[in-house]
Amino acid sequence: MTKEKAKNNVRALALLSGGLDSMLAAKLILNQDIEVIGISFESPFFNAERARKAAKQLNIPLITWDITDDLIDVLKSPKHGFGRYFNPCIDCHALMVRKAMELLPSLQGDFIITGEVLYQRPKSQKIGGLMAVAKDSGAHDIILRPLSAQLLPQTKPEIEGLVDRNRLCDIQGRSRERQFALAHTLGINEFPMPAGGCLLTDISVTGRMRKIFQYWKDYIGRPFLQIAKAGRHFWVKDSFIVVSRNEQEGYDLGNLMSVWDYKVELTNVPGPTTIVRAKQRPDDDLLELAALLTARYSKARSNDAVEVMAENYLYKERKVFTVNPSMLEEKIRFMQAEQL
Numbered sequence: 001m002t003k004e005k006a007k008n009n010v011r012a013l014a015l016l017s018g019g020l021d022s023m024l025a026a027k028l029i030l031n032q033d034i035e036v037i038g039i040s041f042e043s044p045f046f047n048a049e050r051a052r053k054a055a056k057q058l059n060i061p062l063i064t065w066d067i068t069d070d071l072i073d074v075l076k077s078p079k080h081g082f083g084r085y086f087n088p089c090i091d092c093h094a095l096m097v098r099k100a101m102e103l104l105p106s107l108q109g110d111f112i113i114t115g116e117v118l119y120q121r122p123k124s125q126k127i128g129g130l131m132a133v134a135k136d137s138g139a140h141d142i143i144l145r146p147l148s149a150q151l152l153p154q155t156k157p158e159i160e161g162l163v164d165r166n167r168l169c170d171i172q173g174r175s176r177e178r179q180f181a182l183a184h185t186l187g188i189n190e191f192p193m194p195a196g197g198c199l200l201t202d203i204s205v206t207g208r209m210r211k212i213f214q215y216w217k218d219y220i221g222r223p224f225l226q227i228a229k230a231g232r233h234f235w236v237k238d239s240f241i242v243v244s245r246n247e248q249e250g251y252d253l254g255n256l257m258s259v260w261d262y263k264v265e266l267t268n269v270p271g272p273t274t275i276v277r278a279k280q281r282p283d284d285d286l287l288e289l290a291a292l293l294t295a296r297y298s299k300a301r302s303n304d305a306v307e308v309m310a311e312n313y314l315y316k317e318r319k320v321f322t323v324n325p326s327m328l329e330e331k332i333r334f335m336q337a338e339q340l
């Protein structure tokens with residue numbers, strides 16, 4: 001990057017979540033005649049759907065990148081810890097910026113922009129959080145936050161004159177009023193409301209994730225996380241049972257099973273698909289609990305006797321249980337099962 005570089009050759013890579021802040025950040029830079037390429041990341045917890053719509057509205061190209069494997073490493077031991085839920089936001093942002101940095105040379109980009117706003121979030125967007133992202137990602141002074149830039153130290157693209165700092169903003173805090181006003185000024189009329197974009201900030205997913213990362217740390221991959229998101233979860237110590245909530249989920253769970261899992265279904269009538277995941281071969285108590293849950297969430301829930309089969313292909317085992325769904329609560333108490 002040089003001072004002499006013609007303005008119309010300057011190119012920024014924008015982390016685009018598709019939320020309003022990331023759109024405004026990109027638009028502020030576009031308005032300085034700088035080319036912007038969007039990048040959005042995917043994992044079982046967030047996707048690029050909103051970013052696709054945003055890129056279309058901004059009329060910029062978008063690159064999407066699945067970062068599940070890197071994110072799992074972050075979730076195993078986030079340097080800056082978790083937020084209120086299972087959200088390691090500082091480390092996650094640093095990961096995303098690091099991935100953007102990896103792309104920068106091949107895209108001949110000059111700097112990276114994000115929609116971060118100083119003090120908008122209690123931990124990750126304090127000055128220390130923003131500085132940690134810049135340092136841990138390796139981006140240092142080539143990460144620019146256009147919405148809060150005037151409140152932050154000057155970055156390299158500002159110092160070198162690629163970006164006019166005077167045309168950036170000094171927004172801070174949790175209020176969205178200035179962003180809404182700016183959106184109006186910049187002609188951004190369609191944008192999603194904040195929140196809801198990341199399942200790591202969802203309370204029920206958080207409970208499951210804490211268990212999974214406590215007991216199954218060495219086994220986690222994308223399919224494991226897909227299972228963690230699906231169905232109703234019941235945990236007995238380090239084993240868990242997942243009961244599908246609809247036909248599609250049952251089908252998906254069937255595809256996500258490992259060879260060690262037991263599949264549990266009613267023998268004669270349609271009903272949920274249930275899987276049992278345990279580190280050792282599950283005992284009859286655990287399988288019977290799975291059978292009771294499967295029966296309870298089926299249309300046969302009022303019957304006195306429901307036939308349920310548990311099977312495992314690896315062990316070549318099939319067990320049939322005849323259960324009374326009304327006994328479920330007693331079994332849950334006996335097994336000290338926890339619903340998550």
Ligand code: SF4
Nearest residue numbers: 087088089092093198
């Ligand atoms: S909200 Fe989710 S996607 Fe966003 S930084 Fe935090 S953990 Fe990452």
